[in-house]
Amino acid sequence: MHPSSSPDPHQPPGQGQQPQYPQQGGYGGYPQGPAAGQPYGAPGGPVPPPPQYGAAPGAPDTMPGAATTVRVLMFIGGPIGIILGLILGGVTLLGVGVGAAAGSASEASGSELTAALGVLGALGALVALIPLVYGVASTWLAAVMGRRRTGVYWGVVAFNIVALLILVLHVFAAISMEGAPGSLIPFVFHATMTGLMFAPKVRAFYGV
Numbered sequence: 001m002h003p004s005s006s007p008d009p010h011q012p013p014g015q016g017q018q019p020q021y022p023q024q025g026g027y028g029g030y031p032q033g034p035a036a037g038q039p040y041g042a043p044g045g046p047v048p049p050p051p052q053y054g055a056a057p058g059a060p061d062t063m064p065g066a067a068t069t070v071r072v073l074m075f076i077g078g079p080i081g082i083i084l085g086l087i088l089g090g091v092t093l094l095g096v097g098v099g100a101a102a103g104s105a106s107e108a109s110g111s112e113l114t115a116a117l118g119v120l121g122a123l124g125a126l127v128a129l130i131p132l133v134y135g136v137a138s139t140w141l142a143a144v145m146g147r148r149r150t151g152v153y154w155g156v157v158a159f160n161i162v163a164l165l166i167l168v169l170h171v172f173a174a175i176s177m178e179g180a181p182g183s184l185i186p187f188v189f190h191a192t193m194t195g196l197m198f199a200p201k202v203r204a205f206y207g208v
Contacts, residue, residue: 063146064201070156070193071145077189078139085132092124134163153197153206160194 063071141156167190170183196202 064199064205066196066199067145067202067205070196070202071142073189073193074138074142074145074156078135078137078142081131081135081138083135085128085130085135088124088128088131092120092128095120095124130166148206150206150208153203153208157194157197160190160197163190164194 137159141152141159144152145156164187167183167187171187174183
């Protein structure tokens with residue numbers, strides 16, 4: 001037992017005493033988290049989760065099978081269109097070159113030859129440009145279909161509808177010329193994709 005030391009009457013008040021700090025809960029002096037059931041936005045309450053953009057409430061988290069099928073088909077059709085457009089463009093350039101060489105060796109006038117080659121080049125460029133643009137658009141839309149945006153959804157739908165209209169005109173032109181409508185397979189191809197895009201799960205995935 002040690003005798004308790006009495007405060008020095010000559011010592012100023014507050015000296016020689018340990019400062020008292022407020023005790024805080026939690027581990028290592030850090031404050032504990034908010035109590036269970038405390039609403040978001042309250043002082044000291046939990047931080048609300050970040051909002052999810054581009055997804056409607058109740059929308060599936062993963063791309064539905066119908067949308068995946070459309071995406072795969074567009075990835076297949078896109079490169080085919082690009083290759084076909086490049087081939088047609090090459091054939092057009094070759095035809096114009098051969099025609100120019102043949103015309104220079106013949107007795108045809110320069111003005112007639114230039115006009116004929118100009119028409120041939122314009123028609124060939126138009127024929128080659130259609131599948132080329134189709135292929136680039138199809139590949140790009142398939143690449144961005146993973147983005148859950150309404151603009152992507154309607155872009156895919158509009159692309160397939162425009163392709164259907166062009167194919168319908170091609171079929172009627174082939175029938176009127178008593179030829180075989182070779183566009184029936186691409187027509188079914190795009191009609192199937194258009195129908196799949198209007199499936200309820202696909203619309204919910206893109207928030208439409």
